[in-house]
Amino acid sequence: MCQLVSPEGDHLGAALYLPQNVGPSQLQEIVNHLLHNEDKLPYAFYIGDEELSIQLGAYMQQKNANVEVTLHIVCQPQAVFRIRPVNRCSATIAGHTEAVLAVSFSPDGRCLASGSGDTTVRFWDLNTQTPLFTCKGHKNWVLCFAWSPDGNHLVSGSKSGELILWDPKIGKQLGTPLTGHRKWITAVSWEPVHLQAPCRRFVSASKDGDARIWDITTRKCIIALTGHTNSVTCVKWGGDGLIYTGSEDCLIKVWETSQGKLIKTLQGHGHWVNSLALSTEYVLRTGAYDHTGKTYSTAEEMKEAALTRYKKMRGNAPERLVSGSDDFTMFLWEPTISKQPKARMTGHQKLVNHVYFSPDGQWLASASFDKSVKLWNGITGKFVAAFRGHVADVYQISWSADSRLLLSGSKDSTLKVWDIRTRKLKQDLPGHADEVYAVDWSPDGEKVASGGKDRVVKLWMN
Amino acid sequence: MPQGDHIELHQKRHGRRLDYDERKRKREAREVHRRSKEAQKLLGAKGKRFAKKRYAEKAQLKKTLKMHDESTSRQKIDDDVQEGALPPYLLDRDQTQRAKVLSNTIKQKRKEKAGKWDVPLPKVRPVAEEEMFKVLRTGKRKTKQWKRMVTKATFVGPGFTRKPPKYERFIRPTGLRFTKAHVTHPELKCTFNLDIISVKKNPNGPMYTSLGVMTKGTIIEVCQGFHLCMKVLVLQHAANTNNETFSFYGMPLKVHHILCMLLSH
Numbered sequence: 001m002c003q004l005v006s007p008e009g010d011h012l013g014a015a016l017y018l019p020q021n022v023g024p025s026q027l028q029e030i031v032n033h034l035l036h037n038e039d040k041l042p043y044a045f046y047i048g049d050e051e052l053s054i055q056l057g058a059y060m061q062q063k064n065a066n067v068e069v070t071l072h073i074v075c076q077p078q079a080v081f082r083i084r085p086v087n088r089c090s091a092t093i094a095g096h097t098e099a100v101l102a103v104s105f106s107p108d109g110r111c112l113a114s115g116s117g118d119t120t121v122r123f124w125d126l127n128t129q130t131p132l133f134t135c136k137g138h139k140n141w142v143l144c145f146a147w148s149p150d151g152n153h154l155v156s157g158s159k160s161g162e163l164i165l166w167d168p169k170i171g172k173q174l175g176t177p178l179t180g181h182r183k184w185i186t187a188v189s190w191e192p193v194h195l196q197a198p199c200r201r202f203v204s205a206s207k208d209g210d211a212r213i214w215d216i217t218t219r220k221c222i223i224a225l226t227g228h229t230n231s232v233t234c235v236k237w238g239g240d241g242l243i244y245t246g247s248e249d250c251l252i253k254v255w256e257t258s259q260g261k262l263i264k265t266l267q268g269h270g271h272w273v274n275s276l277a278l279s280t281e282y283v284l285r286t287g288a289y290d291h292t293g294k295t296y297s298t299a300e301e302m303k304e305a306a307l308t309r310y311k312k313m314r315g316n317a318p319e320r321l322v323s324g325s326d327d328f329t330m331f332l333w334e335p336t337i338s339k340q341p342k343a344r345m346t347g348h349q350k351l352v353n354h355v356y357f358s359p360d361g362q363w364l365a366s367a368s369f370d371k372s373v374k375l376w377n378g379i380t381g382k383f384v385a386a387f388r389g390h391v392a393d394v395y396q397i398s399w400s401a402d403s404r405l406l407l408s409g410s411k412d413s414t415l416k417v418w419d420i421r422t423r424k425l426k427q428d429l430p431g432h433a434d435e436v437y438a439v440d441w442s443p444d445g446e447k448v449a450s451g452g453k454d455r456v457v458k459l460w461m462n
Numbered sequence: 463m464p465q466g467d468h469i470e471l472h473q474k475r476h477g478r479r480l481d482y483d484e485r486k487r488k489r490e491a492r493e494v495h496r497r498s499k500e501a502q503k504l505l506g507a508k509g510k511r512f513a514k515k516r517y518a519e520k521a522q523l524k525k526t527l528k529m530h531d532e533s534t535s536r537q538k539i540d541d542d543v544q545e546g547a548l549p550p551y552l553l554d555r556d557q558t559q560r561a562k563v564l565s566n567t568i569k570q571k572r573k574e575k576a577g578k579w580d581v582p583l584p585k586v587r588p589v590a591e592e593e594m595f596k597v598l599r600t601g602k603r604k605t606k607q608w609k610r611m612v613t614k615a616t617f618v619g620p621g622f623t624r625k626p627p628k629y630e631r632f633i634r635p636t637g638l639r640f641t642k643a644h645v646t647h648p649e650l651k652c653t654f655n656l657d658i659i660s661v662k663k664n665p666n667g668p669m670y671t672s673l674g675v676m677t678k679g680t681i682i683e684v685c686q687g688f689h690l691c692m693k694v695l696v697l698q699h700a701a702n703t704n705n706e707t708f709s710f711y712g713m714p715l716k717v718h719h720i721l722c723m724l725l726s727h
Contacts, residue, residue, distance in 0.1 A: 099547040117547020
């Protein structure tokens with residue numbers, strides 16, 4: 001007697017009597033039929049947080065489950081495509097003369113950019129694995145940068161508090177640097193393309209305690225979001241047009257974007273908020289591009305495609321926000337619903353440096369300075385598994401586009417690929433000579449880029 | 463009063479000459495001419511020294527003047543681009559600059575190598591100091607208690623010479639010193655009598671290793687036949703008899719010579 005349940009808790013159809021020799025493949029067919037899916041989508045099935053990989057009969061025997069009780073089987077949709085784990089370093093590209101502080105692939109996965117302590121932003125050609133452009137213009141270290149979701153612009157922030165807009169296709173600066181912040185820039189986030197295409201606005205967070213919304217067409221700061229009393233460490237532009245800022249004053253503030261008014265303050269952390277993650281973050285980052293590799297010619301097409309992707313990703317559930325903090329815990333919030341956190345995730349023994357939702361929103365990973373990466377359920381916030389293997393602080397993590405593999409870069413100069421299904425280490429990628437500061441998995445899943453203190457950008461492939 | 467202070471004392475008591483200031487001013491005005499005369503007249507090494515000093519003063523003066531000069535061009539003062547760039551999440555944290563002696567590669571290697579000498583070591587009970595050492599009272603009134611005598615089997619090398627008895631803190635009695643060991647090969651099931659070369663590691667601590675104390679779980683290097691091989695031997699029984707039975711785990715032995723001798727010191 002089984003009841004198929006979706007991850008959010010809705011029942012898919014009525015309770016069914018299923019024979020004992022039903023396995024995951026048969027269950028998949030049933031679910032596809034119930035949901036009237038045209039293409040057969042793969043699903044993973046969980047009974048009580050454990051994955052069902054054998055036939056039902058064998059499973060019941062193992063667990064000595066009561067045959068009378070209705071068995072709830074949670075069906076999680078999986079990505080149709082499967083990403084192969086990277087296992088070799090295909091190129092080590094030198095070029096930067098100081099530590100590489102940030103690397104990021106463009107939303108379509110075709111270009112790679114990196115920012116470094118030598119004040120340059122460099123673009124790399126992925127086909128030949130050589131430098132493409134070297135963009136000079138910053139006066140101090142390039143701390144962070146962000147691709148616009150339509151892939152047309154790149155904005156980078158530096159330690160001197162200025163932001164420069166670049167055109168990635170020609171590698172030239174667009175206009176003069178945007179000044180306004182008084183201290184260094186800690187994070188940059190673009191407005192999602194389904195809210196406005198072509199991309200016009202982005203928000204930047206700085207150590208001086210405010211976040212500013214800029215418009216690239218007028219090259220001015222439209223609104224300054226002040227309110228934090230200490231450095232703003234991270235900022236995210238949400239899919240429903242709200243801006244979330246996390247700060248060293250232990251608060252997370254939610255702002256609306258038309259006038260820059262503060263909507264909510266989420267209180268709860270006991271120490272600095274280091275990192276924020278949104279459940280729809282991956283979709284917002286990649287915009288209209290997905291694994292099919294389709295390109296769009298007009299902005300309206302892009303906007304529509306992005307909107308459909310976003311709606312599909314979000315479903316009916318509200319956007320979830322997770323914040324990782326120096327007080328060794330993380331909170332799961334649903335900011336549009338309530339001010340109280342939905343769950344508190346404890347377990348780390350040192351500060352949590354980076355939190356990241358998986359692209360399908362089912363999982364949440366957290367990297368901490370206690371040398372472990374922990375995996376949590378993305379919907380309920382329950383702890384699932386801890387990945388141990390690193391021998392020093394884990395700095396950044398990145399998901400593969402199919403949510404099956406997780407990549408972590410650490411102070412011990414290695415990158416490690418973890419398998420979510422088996423919850424074990426899949427691949428160890430040594431090779432860097434010094435700490436790894438930034439990692440990124442390309443949205444098409446082919447390549448991984450990493451950069452660190454040893455001043456080289458490494459590309460990893462299968 | 464110190465002997466040079468009489469001048470100041472007089473100045474305090476009676477004041478200065480009435481024309482002191484005038485004379486001082488004139489003397490200082492003449493200073494310029496005096497220096498110029500010196501510069502022209504001094505010869506040889508003295509002259510060179512003087513010229514060098516004078517030039518240094520001139521350069522310094524020029525620099526100071528330039529600094530205070532008005533200028534029409536406005537040069538932007540660039541903020542220093544410091545070394546050691548850090549990503550934004552590390553900027554507010556001061557990471558301790560640990561010496562890279564304990565680099566991560568070593569840590570990783572250590573993690574892998576942990577299995578290199580993996581001998582199935584049984585869990586060793588830590589031996590207490592009271593059990594290991596016996597306190598010896600020394601001194602005229604037998605009040606001093608800093609000497610210790612080892613109560614377990616030890617190994618001292620062939621070239622061992624005691625420290626001067628007055629200064630030795632740890633006494634290893636000759637009755638407890640052993641040179642040979644009975645080694646049992648687990649597969650061949652035969653026992654060999656082999657010379658001990660050294661005590662490699664005592665699980666109770668580095669102090670015991672350096673003393674050469676052999677307790678249960680100690681790893682010992684042994685000479686086998688005419689080969690000097692490193693064998694990982696684990697002391698299984700350490701009885702206070704003349705027979706030390708070592709259980710042997712390690713690479714297979716190549717027996718060249720079976721030494722059938724009585725155990726001797």
